[in-house]
Amino acid sequence: MLWRCRSVWFGLLLLSGCASTPPTAPTADAGWLSQAPTDGLPAVLRLPNWPATTEQLRTTSESIYLGNLDARITQLEGADHHNAAVAQALASSLLHRYRIIGRWPDAERAGALLQSALTSAPDSAPLQLDWASWLTLVHRFAEAEEAIARVDALHSRGAVVDAAQLSSLRSELALATGCYDCLGDAFHDPAVAAPAEFYELANRAHAALLHGDLDLSSRLYFEAQRHYRDVGPYPLAWLHVQQGIALLRYGHCEAAEPFFRAAHERLPAYALATEHLAECVLERLRGDEARALYEAVIVQTGNPEFIGALARLELVDERPERAELLRLQADELWADWLQSAPQAHAQHAAQYYLDSGRLEWARALAEQNL
Structure with a gap:
């Protein structure tokens, strides 16, 4: 989900070697936020540094x-996974x-590590919190809420919790x-x-x-870029993809493409950027380029949605x-993924079956995802 401030995995930006904490700064310029859209698109899209290129805003390669x-x-793989701290660090x-890469086995292994670590350290509030985060990622929301309740109980008994x-x-x-x-x-009046x-x-x-204000959303995304104070490429690529997705939701494929392309150029292995760039390129009838992008991200991820x-x-x-060979391959993979983690994949699988004309299957999965 996107409504996140600083989850643990953003701490991994330290991997870039010279990450820094954003300094305290004044409130964002309210005058800029009050400007009206023009020509049916947010005016902020006209700025030459939105999205910023790798030359305009440098990040780690x-x-x-x-x-x-x-x-x-x-x-970490070579360390003792029975140690809860090691398991937690490896899972993160x-x-x-x-x-970034989009390989589902990484997510599965992270969940298995956290679950195993909890058997030896059930009273670890940080571990329970990471477990709740993983459960949320795979759409096991009721279990996530139970894990958060355990965190609250541990906190009430004096455990230290990342507020x-x-x-x-x-x-x-x-x-x-x-x-x-x-x-x-902040959500109700952003x-x-x-x-x-x-x-x-x-x-x-x-x-x-989510409130239906694409113009305000776009200006806030741009403001976020203006206040990026780190050198890791992932958060910036993620930000550009979110702006692209926002534009796609309103049917602005041409306006969205530069954001997906900027993210792809900054972090070519970022699967979400590659897949959305392929979608936009295909929409604009550049089939050969779209095919090359899809083939690359399929090799990287093995994701049946992309197949x-x-x-x-x-x-x-x-x-x-x-097309038929690819459809059969996607069918087989979806069956495996839905068997191993049905809640995590039901929504995307439903869209796949809907797109391929299998309405009953799509409906069953959509109802499961409610």
Whole structure:
């Protein structure tokens, strides 16, 4: 979910080697936030540094960033996983890599590590909190709420809890379960006293989008970029993808493409950026480029959603035999994924079956996801 301030995995930005904490800054310029959209699109999209290129806003190279992450994972893999702190650190690193690379086995292994660690350290509040976060990631929301209740109980008995992480996770769960009354003023009125801080501004931008205000959302996303004070490439690539997704929700594919492309250029291994860039490129009838992007992200992730998208491309491109082979491959993978983690994959699988005309399957999965 997007409504997050600073979850544990953002701490992995330290892998870049010279991360820094954003300094205290004044409230974001209210005058800029009051400007009206023009030509049907937010005026902020006209700015030459939105999205910022790698030359305009430099970050650590992908090879160094991911190389450090992989090295950390390798080091932790060789340590004692029965040690709860080791298991927790390895799980956090695997989840961070999953969010970038998009390989589902990383997320599965992270969950298994956390669950195993809890058997030996059930009274560890940080471990319970990370477990609740993982359960939220895989859409096991009722179990996540139970884990948070255990965190609260441990905290009441004197356990130290990361208050910011807990608050962020509560908000994430509230959004996921539709409990909007549980959210604070920053969600309900995101433009008021917007703080000049990257994560807070990104959260408010998403809130504005949920309220149907694309213009305010876009301006807040831009403000978040202006207040990025780190060197890790992932948060910035993530921010640009969120702006692109916001534009796609309103049918602005042409305006969205530069944001997905900027994220892809900054962090080529970022699967979410690659897949959305392929979607926009295909929408604009550049089939060969879309095919190359889909093929690359499929090799990287093995994600059946992307295989299904490539199958539809091949069908439109009058390659029915290849389309059918891809569809069968996607069917097989979806069956495996739904068996291993049904809640995590039901929503995307439902869309896949809907797109391929299997309405009953889509409906059953959609109802399961309610």
